[in-house]
Amino acid sequence: xxxxxxxxxxxxxxxxxxxxxxxAQDMNHEYMSWYRQDPGMGxxxxxxxxxxxxxxxxxxxxxxxxxxxxxxxxxLRLLSAAPSQTSVYFCASSPLLPGSxxxxxHFGNGTRLTVT
Amino acid sequence: AQSVTQLGSxxxxxxxxxxxxRCNYSSSVPPYLFWYVQYPNQGLQLLLKYTSAATLVKGIxxxxxxFKKSETSFHLTKPSAHMSDAAEYFCAVSGSGSAxxxxxxxxxxxxxxx
Numbered sequence: 424x425x426x427x428x429x430x431x432x433x434x435x436x437x438x439x440x441x442x443x444x445x446x447a448q449d450m451n452h453e454y455m456s457w458y459r460q461d462p463g464m465g466x467x468x469x470x471x472x473x474x475x476x477x478x479x480x481x482x483x484x485x486x487x488x489x490x491x492x493x494x495x496x497x498x499l500r501l502l503s504a505a506p507s508q509t510s511v512y513f514c515a516s517s518p519l520l521p522g523s524x525x526x527x528x529h530f531g532n533g534t535r536l537t538v539t
Numbered sequence: 540a541q542s543v544t545q546l547g548s549x550x551x552x553x554x555x556x557x558x559x560x561r562c563n564y565s566s567s568v569p570p571y572l573f574w575y576v577q578y579p580n581q582g583l584q585l586l587l588k589y590t591s592a593a594t595l596v597k598g599i600x601x602x603x604x605x606f607k608k609s610e611t612s613f614h615l616t617k618p619s620a621h622m623s624d625a626a627e628y629f630c631a632v633s634g635s636g637s638a639x640x641x642x643x644x645x646x647x648x649x650x651x652x653x
Contacts, residue, residue: 427582458643463548465629465643466583481640513582521641522571522633528641530582 425449429514429531436504436538444499444534446514452529454517455497459483459510460533466513472497473520504538511535541566541632545644553652558602558617560647562630565611571633572613573641574604578626586628589613600624625651 430445448455456471468481472491486508488500497516501508512534519526546561564570571590575583587598594606600623604615613630630644 456640463645465543465645467643468640471640515582520639522639527573527585527588528575528583530584532580532582 427514427516427529427531429512429534431534432532433535434537436501436536438504438506438538440504442501442504444501444512444514444536446497446499446531447495448497448514448516448529449495450516450518450529451494452516452518453494454520454526455491456481456515456521456528457487457489457497457499458513458515459508460513461510469499469512501536506538509536509538541570541642543630543632543642543644545630545647547647548645549648549650551650551652552620554622555619558615558620558624558649560615560628560630560649562604562613562615562644563611564613564630564632566632571639572604572606573631573633574598574602574613574615575629575631575643576626577629577646583629586615620649620651622651622653625649 427448453474457469458466467483470489472478514531515528517526517528521528542565544563573588574586577583587596589606597603602617627646627648629646631641
């Protein structure tokens with residue numbers, strides 16, 4: 424009964440380094456997404472996917488890449504980390520688009536990233 | 540485009556007192572509205588949702604919210620606060636058509652005082 428699993432829980436990067444945040448769900452959800460959470464700004468959508476092989480940009484996509492080769496996995500790649508990317512990152516999934524009836528978002532527990 | 544405004548980034552109430560967290564939305568189409576709760580070091584969990592059925596929506600843990608179209612509001616209430624209600628609460632509104640993404644408010648941190 425894992426739900427949405429994110430790894431790692433914590434990460435410290437130096438400016439310019441790259442890394443991948445992992446996200447996996449075991450609920451066979453078609454929709455997956457990445458949000459970043461910053462104090463006083465709520466959650467902002469980075470990228471999302473409506474199914475394997477399909478991805479699209481959200482509100483704040485710059486500096487991030489995603490791919491969706493399987494239904495279960497949706498990794499988020501930071502190409503060249505910057506201090507402005509210090510944040511808490513959440514992966515979320517839902518059966519259909521999250522605004523649809525009976526399709527609530529299920530969230531992972533987050534990855535806390537610090538870029539120095 | 541849709542947007543959400545949560546009035547008050549921090550709200551403190553005494554245990555047993557009424558909880559009122561305010562949310563106003565802007566949407567060009569009839570919206571779907573949601574309240575999520577985030578406990579420390581966890582992801583968000585759905586509290587309740589409005590999807591154009593009853594205007595008074597009941598959620599988990601004794602919370603409810605009323606959709607008022609004339610006031611473009613979806614305030615969250617609970618008659619009697621419990622210490623375990625201390626958390627951050629987010630209001631969210633959905634988009635329309637094929638891009639039914641959620642737009643979140645900036646959140647309200649609820650503190651419950653003994």
